[in-house]
Amino acid sequence: MAKKQTLGLNVKKNDNLSEWYTQVVQKAELADYSSVSGCMVLRPNSYAIWENIQKIFDSMLKKTGHKNAYFPLFIPEHLLIKEKEHVKGFAPEVAWVTHAGNTKMKERLAIRPTSETIINESYAKWVRSWRDLPLLINQWCNIVRWEFKYPKPFLRTREFLWQEGHTVHATEKEADKEVMDILSMYKDLMENYLAIPVLTGKKTEKEKFAGAVYTMALEAFMPDGKALQMGTSHMLGQNFAKAFKIKFLGKDEKYHIPWQTSWGISTRMIGAIIMVHGDDNGLIIPPKIAPIHAVIVPILFDKSKEKILKKAEEIKNKLKDYNIEIDKREEYSPGWKFHEWELKGVPLRIELGPRDLEKNQVVLVRRDTGEKNSVKIKKLNKKIKQTLDKIQKNLFTKAKSFLNKNIVEVNNWKDFLKAIKAKKIPKAFFCGEKECEDLIKFESDGATSRCIESNKEAGKCIKCNKKAKYKIYFSKSY
Amino acid sequence: MAKKQTLGLNVKKNDNLSEWYTQVVQKAELADYSSVSGCMVLRPNSYAIWENIQKIFDSMLKKTGHKNAYFPLFIPEHLLIKEKEHVKGFAPEVAWVTHAGNTKMKERLAIRPTSETIINESYAKWVRSWRDLPLLINQWCNIVRWEFKYPKPFLRTREFLWQEGHTVHATEKEADKEVMDILSMYKDLMENYLAIPVLTGKKTEKEKFAGAVYTMALEAFMPDGKALQMGTSHMLGQNFAKAFKIKFLGKDEKYHIPWQTSWGISTRMIGAIIMVHGDDNGLIIPPKIAPIHAVIVPILFDKSKEKILKKAEEIKNKLKDYNIEIDKREEYSPGWKFHEWELKGVPLRIELGPRDLEKNQVVLVRRDTGEKNSVKIKKLNKKIKQTLDKIQKNLFTKAKSFLNKNIVEVNNWKDFLKAIKAKKIPKAFFCGEKECEDLIKFESDGATSRCIESNKEAGKCIKCNKKAKYKIYFSKSY
Secondary structure, three states: OOOHHHHOOOOOOOOOHHHHHHHHHHHOOOEEEOOOOOOEEEOHHHHHHHHHHHHHHHHHHHHOOOEEOEOOOEEEHHHHOOOHHHHHHHHHHOEEEEEEOOEEEEEEEEEOOOOHHHHHHHHHHHOOEHHHOOEEEEEEEEEEOOOOOOOEOOOEOOEEEEEEEEEEEOOHHHHHHHHHHHHHHHHHHHHHHOOOOOEEEEOOOOOOOOOOOEEEEEEEEOOOOEEEEEEEEEEEEOHHHHHOOOOEEOOOOOEEOOEEEEEEEEOHHHHHHHHHHOEOOEOOOOHHHOOOOEEEEEOOOOOOHHHHHHHHHHHHHHOOOOOEEEOOOOOOOHHHHHHHHHHOOOOEEEEEOHHHHHOOEEEEEEOOOOOEEEEEHHHHHHHHHHHHHHHHHHHHHHHHHHHHHHEEEOOOHHHHHHHHHOOOEEEEEEOOOHHHHHHHHHHOOOOEEEEEEEOOOOOEOOOOOOEOOEEEEEEEEO | OOOHHHHOOOOOOOOOHHHHHHHHHHHOOOEEEOOOOOOEEEOHHHHHHHHHHHHHHHHHHHHOOOEEOEOOOEEEHHHHOOOHHHHHHHHHHOEEEEEEOOEEEEEEEEEOOOOHHHHHHHHHHHOOEHHHOOEEEEEEEEEEOOOOOOOEOOOEOOEEEEEEEEEEEOOHHHHHHHHHHHHHHHHHHHHHHOOOOOEEEEOOOOOOOOOOOEEEEEEEEOOOOEEEEEEEEEEEEOHHHHHOOOOEEOOOOOEEOOEEEEEEEEOHHHHHHHHHHOEOOEOOOOHHHOOOOEEEEEOOOOOOHHHHHHHHHHHHHHOOOOOEEEOOOOOOOHHHHHHHHHHOOOOEEEEEOHHHHHOOEEEEEEOOOOOEEEEEHHHHHHHHHHHHHHHHHHHHHHHHHHHHHHEEEOOOHHHHHHHHHOOOEEEEEEOOOHHHHHHHHHHOOOOEEEEEEEOOOOOEOOOOOOEOOEEEEEEEEO
């Protein structure tokens, strides 16, 4: 029992979110630091969540005609710099390969910070005629952005895992539609599977993707009042097509320049899951992405041990629709095990002791509320389904009401600052000018525009009082 | 129809395997070159095969208690050099990151050529007691080895995709067992799914993995008489555990050094699938790993078009256990489509014309033999299952008999050279000495030991006439 002292968290979520987060990540064995500065190890407990996210989203992609492929990790410098806005945005964070063995390379190679440039080199060869369009390709891969800000597991690491979609369309309209279709698939994933409500909308000119015509974003709200960008879907227009000389022969026998999109979500979302759903006992994993749905903790006494374990196996075999673990370890007490599985966020615990066995029942315990119920074994399958549904809904509802509570409409600069200080999300009229946005960030000690709620010209900019271009969410962010 | 001329292959497999291979890779849209020298793009047609291989093997791994994780792409130089034999083997092929943005890094970072060193850094923290063992972790990732030999898509590229397993065990016996368990899982995958027979056995001291105690290998035989190493399973002994100071507290309350294994298979196997099964019409994908099992080619005439397409949809919907594609394109003739799907290796073609419709039947065509059969639609489901099984078996049987035919037992050096010249696999007694192996390679113009068939000391070495240590397969290799 030597481990017991260090098992639980020794800080409360509301007292110090940052320290709480670090402890959950470490103690629930989600991630570990490595000796590569800013890079982390995704341990099996978090990687299994990522695998579930991949399965769900990959199936959405395939149903909508997207196919997976894999492009090189390396981007030769001459390709990276082809689209001028793009390279400006990414060059400062590029990790460069300069040597192979003892040989200096003729041209240095960027490790992909995103793959538009290497992919469009191929697309220029593959896209010939209208028959080749739309081209809908996705890749799951690792990405490197050598940021110099303070790293935080999942939320900001120099290497991370993601998917990046890159599509080519014959018309602007089709490309616009793809941007929005992907946006709603992302929203579906985040709200209905990760149980995290998101604000969606266009980014400002200042915040859009380097090289895009416009960027649609999904923003989640963290308990410390900061927004987390959960995913983005970009309309690239013809910017890359022109830079990479992509053209196609239309049905009209003339050459046209196609329209493109790109979009991505990453392991960063795991950080949001931890922050949004976790509590003072540790992680809470939404059932729909939980690698283990329920853990059976048999209460073992010498006399009834074999019977109990046999029954536990029997129960597990009956619950075929779920991933069930039996914690058979004898070197830990039931109480210790309860705490450990709570820390690791498994949605349900099934306790099975000698008295339960007599009554043909188990005790079912919800991770999110702590609620305990005795359930007859023959009714367990149905009850588990219902309870997992309830947990999934409860997590989303709680997060949604927290988000709604924190959005405040503000009409003057003083209220804006007050809202930011109170860790809320002010929604305000804004002129859309980069200079004004810079000033807002500076004077509010870090608030940035998150996404545009609506185009409304009926008001005046919260900061400069000029005519507003839209109503928009601001907040500090990760 | 402009494409027609360039669609098919213009070289026969037996006339020029290398050129045939290049054409299949390009024309079946499996891979494409990129401007990163030695790196390639896995296009959707090959990536989908890789996804199927991943699904099959990942499920085998999970059933046997292995879990997936993800470790950093980068290995700081001081870690890479910790195990002395290991670094000797890999350093010449390492791609080095030296700069981030405009900043020179303090220590250069290797891009993983394999991950023993970065993983063992974590294991040294995670392994504390016998309770933590066995530790059975796998990762699916990209790997970079900057080889200077001539690259060939799938078979030799500077970046490739693979899985690498890294396990830690309390005893030598358990680690030995893991090495062999993985070897048989690999053999199962290759023979029963990829339909490629493999020779399995230990590598010589010269050919074993850098840092291993011994290496078990799986070797396939290509039509040009060269062997292709399909996978390896390494017993690392305590070499890395000692270098990385991994130890655990045993049940006996004493510290012990654990035993380790590592093992991998890669996208290289796709190259073997192409080479082993393909024919003069292109690729042939074994049904069990085929992304598309059958393609329905409707024979469209203006009069009956709608009816035919409706029936095609109906048939597709009935064949739910299979991935079925309907080729509805009107800008290509049926004949053109037949050739294209043959080139792409889809195991079955289903032809549906007006006369078939009248008779409630289709024409089912096997990709491997070209055999055509009219099949009543109501019997199609069953017939497809049977035919796919037959194709799967036929591909394996053909490859197996080709392999068996080419293994020749030789007893003297003259016959050995004759066998190598005739593109066969000589099996011979061998002393096991590195110097002798070097000499064999030199004098035979490139033949290397592939794997040990058996330990037999009853004979004399084929080359030096000293007492043999074992009987072993030799051949040229990729």
